[in-house]
Amino acid sequence: MSQGKVKVPFWLIVFIVVFLFIALIVYIGSFGNVDLGVEGSLPKEFKEDRNKAQERHNKLFQLIEKQIEVRTLLERRFKVIYFGVRTLFVLLWIGLLFGGYFLGYIKDLEDILNYSEAILLIAFVLNFLCFGSLTNLQLTLQHIKNRLENWVYGKHISIQDQINKNQLELFQLKDSISKVNEPLSLVKTSEG
Numbered sequence: 001m002s003q004g005k006v007k008v009p010f011w012l013i014v015f016i017v018v019f020l021f022i023a024l025i026v027y028i029g030s031f032g033n034v035d036l037g038v039e040g041s042l043p044k045e046f047k048e049d050r051n052k053a054q055e056r057h058n059k060l061f062q063l064i065e066k067q068i069e070v071r072t073l074l075e076r077r078f079k080v081i082y083f084g085v086r087t088l089f090v091l092l093w094i095g096l097l098f099g100g101y102f103l104g105y106i107k108d109l110e111d112i113l114n115y116s117e118a119i120l121l122i123a124f125v126l127n128f129l130c131f132g133s134l135t136n137l138q139l140t141l142q143h144i145k146n147r148l149e150n151w152v153y154g155k156h157i158s159i160q161d162q163i164n165k166n167q168l169e170l171f172q173l174k175d176s177i178s179k180v181n182e183p184l185s186l187v188k189t190s191e192g
Contacts, residue, residue: 060170067163078152
């Protein structure tokens, strides 16, 4: 036996050649887009500067806070206006009753009930003449409520969708930043 020669099995040589050939085909087939980078390298969007991601995170966080404040203010304004409209109708009813009292038509509780029933009957007759049914009245009231919301919210009508979109982007940004920071911190601790 010769001491300088090591015999490599033929099947091992074939396996290595086939493996390298397949790896070359995959790399060429992907147009060189196979990322064989080390774990802990920055994603493509953060390769230039990690601070850009943190700045974007802070800006999104502040934007979401402002949008939530605006939404809260607009909801409060809408509730106040809507409550005011309902209060106006109750005050109109009370005003009609007081007007009847001062004109001498209402003298006791029975007259208040009778005139309240008469007001309701007149309201139902007007409703039937104008809208046709209670369902149409409900649709009309919903339409009026939507118009009032559009008037109150104005250009901020889709603020909830914007908040949801920004919160999703903020979550994805936090996730990307945490993925970037974890492997890098592991690399730093293993060096030190």
